[in-house]
Amino acid sequence: MRRFSLTLPAILLAAPAAAADLNVTVQIPQLNVAEYHRPYTAVWVEREDHSVAAQLAVWYAQKESKEGAGTKWLPELRQWWRRGGRELQMPVDGVSGATRPAGDQKLSFHEGKAPLGQLAPGKYDLVVEAARETGGREVVRVPFTWPASEPQQLAAQGSSELGAVKVDLAP
Amino acid sequence: MTKHSLKWGALALALALPFSAQAHKMWMVPSATNVSGNDPWVTVDAAVSNDLFYPDHMPVALDRITITTPDGQTAKPENALTGQYRSVFDVHLTQPGTYKIAAVNGGLFASYEVDGQKRRWRGEAAAMSKEIPSNAKNVEVSESINRVETFITNGKPSDGALKPSGKGLELVPVTRVTDLASGEAATFQLLVDGKPASGLKVMAIAGETRYRNAQDEIDATTDKDGKFSITWPHAGMYWVNASTQDDKTGLKQAKVRRLSYAATLEVLPQ
Numbered sequence A: 001m002r003r004f005s006l007t008l009p010a011i012l013l014a015a016p017a018a019a020a021d022l023n024v025t026v027q028i029p030q031l032n033v034a035e036y037h038r039p040y041t042a043v044w045v046e047r048e049d050h051s052v053a054a055q056l057a058v059w060y061a062q063k064e065s066k067e068g069a070g071t072k073w074l075p076e077l078r079q080w081w082r083r084g085g086r087e088l089q090m091p092v093d094g095v096s097g098a099t100r101p102a103g104d105q106k107l108s109f110h111e112g113k114a115p116l117g118q119l120a121p122g123k124y125d126l127v128v129e130a131a132r133e134t135g136g137r138e139v140v141r142v143p144f145t146w147p148a149s150e151p152q153q154l155a156a157q158g159s160s161e162l163g164a165v166k167v168d169l170a171p
Numbered sequence B: 001m002t003k004h005s006l007k008w009g010a011l012a013l014a015l016a017l018p019f020s021a022q023a024h025k026m027w028m029v030p031s032a033t034n035v036s037g038n039d040p041w042v043t044v045d046a047a048v049s050n051d052l053f054y055p056d057h058m059p060v061a062l063d064r065i066t067i068t069t070p071d072g073q074t075a076k077p078e079n080a081l082t083g084q085y086r087s088v089f090d091v092h093l094t095q096p097g098t099y100k101i102a103a104v105n106g107g108l109f110a111s112y113e114v115d116g117q118k119r120r121w122r123g124e125a126a127a128m129s130k131e132i133p134s135n136a137k138n139v140e141v142s143e144s145i146n147r148v149e150t151f152i153t154n155g156k157p158s159d160g161a162l163k164p165s166g167k168g169l170e171l172v173p174v175t176r177v178t179d180l181a182s183g184e185a186a187t188f189q190l191l192v193d194g195k196p197a198s199g200l201k202v203m204a205i206a207g208e209t210r211y212r213n214a215q216d217e218i219d220a221t222t223d224k225d226g227k228f229s230i231t232w233p234h235a236g237m238y239w240v241n242a243s244t245q246d247d248k249t250g251l252k253q254a255k256v257r258r259l260s261y262a263a264t265l266e267v268l269p270q
Helices: A002-014 A078-083 B003-016 B125-131
Strands: A021-028 A040-047 A052-059 A103-110 A122-131 A137-146 A152-157 A164-170 B025-030 B041-049 B065-068 B078-082 B087-092 B097-114 B117-123 B137-154 B169-173 B185-192 B201-206 B218-221 B227-231 B236-246 B254-268
Touching (some): A040 A078, A052 A103, A137 A164, B025 B137, B025 B236, B025 B254, B065 B087, B097 B125, B137 B169, B169 B236, B169 B254
Antiparallel strands (some): A021 A103, A040 A052, A152 A164, B065 B097, B097 B117, B097 B137, B169 B185, B201 B218, B201 B236
16 A cells, blocks of 8 residues: 555656546445335545545435435435535436445446546545445445556445445456 | 523523624534536525534524525525525525625614503614604613625635625635635624724634533634634534624714624634
8 A cells, every 4th residue: 555655656657647447336235123124325435635536426315305305315415415415406317316225336437438437646534434324324434546547446334334345456 | 490590581582682693603504605507496484493414493584584695686585485493595596606604683672661660672773763762771782793604616716796895893814715625724804884893802712512511712802903714623614703892983973893804714634
């Protein structure tokens, strides 16, 4: 890890602007609770100043009602909401979707293509936030440096509402 | 009941009547400060009490409440009722942006003597000359403006409702007022009649005082620009309060003008 970051600037200069990949696996844990609802979940890329570099995914209840049952509870994803979720007009093509079941949810993003777009070289956090009706809320962050000079597997572990969050970077 | 405590009771009552926000805490607590969806509503409790935020003393008068909408207009409190200890009303957030809900109390308070008897009076300027007898002696008049506020944001925050009225003690958020988070510092500015109020003591107290054995006040003082910062130690609803007095009364008989401001602010977990 340390060796990487030391050699990175040199590689950055030399590397051609190739389309890099960012693959994310979000593990939604199986919970043994009396009342279970799939969690509202948001995935985004955050800059060091906490501004949003890319909104990657938001999963919420898609049912329609007078009060907008799905969107009414989006502020429960508190960090996401405050950091920029509230700037979005739902639904967002290629970003928003239905809540997902327990298990490994795999997401692939490509540089230059929505919703990742172009990320300026630098340090970021891949942030996943999950909030569950009648349950808890958890935020997991995976710091990474973009672009990667060689394939890199990063991960962080949630403890309640999220399991492992894996980030695979391909240069 | 001893004579001593009777005397204290009378004093407390005398203080409570004209300046209830100083003797007790006046507050409004919204059911949410960040909302979304097609048809968001928030319900608000408004009361005067010592413990935060438990209604156990007096309700806030509903006719004192103004809801300022993001476009700077006003909206009506809906489904309003006043109970023994609290008033309740709903805010229908039909616009995106930040709403300000304010309860402004004020008026004149006078003490005087008639035939050697001490009397007190409170009311509006127009009624004062009629209601205080012309043979009253030692008439002392003071003026007060007490402002109590809270804020709600529907979707993206906005500033349209946050413009100060320019009258009395008011707060202008520097940090987004509905974006407060535990462990983070938030900055605000206090104004008197629209001008920065420097050197004012500000006190913040977290709610749920019933479940701890100390007030755990957080103190701050405004700088030369009237600004102060508070770093929230934990999530919760906080009551932020400041008061001051000056001689800028609107009525020549009134020598002192007492000003107070209080806001209920929500701090969310990280």
